Amino acid sequence: MANRTGTYVAFDGLGEADPTKSDFKYYATLQAWSASKNIQFSLINCHEKTYAVRDTSKRATLYARIQERLRASKNMLVILTSKTRYTGSVLSYEIEQAIDTYKIPLIIACPEFSSILYVDSHSEIWPKVLKDCINDTGIEAIHIPFAKVCILDAITRFYVNGEHLSSGKSYYNLETQTKWGLIQ
Structure with a gap:
């Protein structure tokens, strides 16, 4: 097994060639946070570890790169x-x-929510594959708003050899989200 050091960032490109019309903008935000010298945020992104796959790549090539x-x-x-x-x-x-296949913990970030205290509150935006397995025993997932403090905390704590999540419906409690200023 390869040395697991990166965070894989996944989003729906929505079939758009123009990244401003898709959820790519949130990926770009992560890159900006990571590049900024004024923000304490470091993202080791697995998309940058292997060579790029263009939208025109054949599906088999795309899937091989994803697996890599x-x-x-x-x-x-x-x-x-x-x-x-x-x-x-x-x-x-x-x-x-x-x-x-890879038994990787999921950090599910939702930009349209300022806080998440009830995981099912955003279940209508879950892709079918996530909805089908979210209650399965053994899946580890934490649901968070798309906020730098949440993302940084989650990626540094919940990983293959890090802290384990109790279920597919984990979230940060009210006290933590209040401390971070997500809830007034």
Whole structure:
């Protein structure tokens, strides 16, 4: 097994060639946080560890690169929005592989929520593959808003050889989210 040091970032490209029309903008935010000298945020991104796969790549090549990246990943940050497709996106394949093949903890970040205290509150944006396995024994997932403090804490704590999550419906408690300023 490869050295698992990176965070695999997954989102739905929504079939768009223009990244401003898809959830790519949230990935770009992560890159900006990581690049900023004024922000204490460091992201080791598995997408940068293997050579790029273009949208025009054949599906077999794309899936091979995804598997290569997942093998090097300690966890997966999944960005979900109201635009995320229920089925038919590469995101569904990425989630399925992370859970079934690589046993990687999922950090499910939702930009449209300022806090998450009730995991089912955003279940309508879960892709089918996630919805089908979220209650399975053994899946580890934490549901968080897309906030730097949450993301940084989660990626540094919940990973293959790190702290384990109790279920597929874990979240930060009220006290923690209040301390972070997510809840007033």
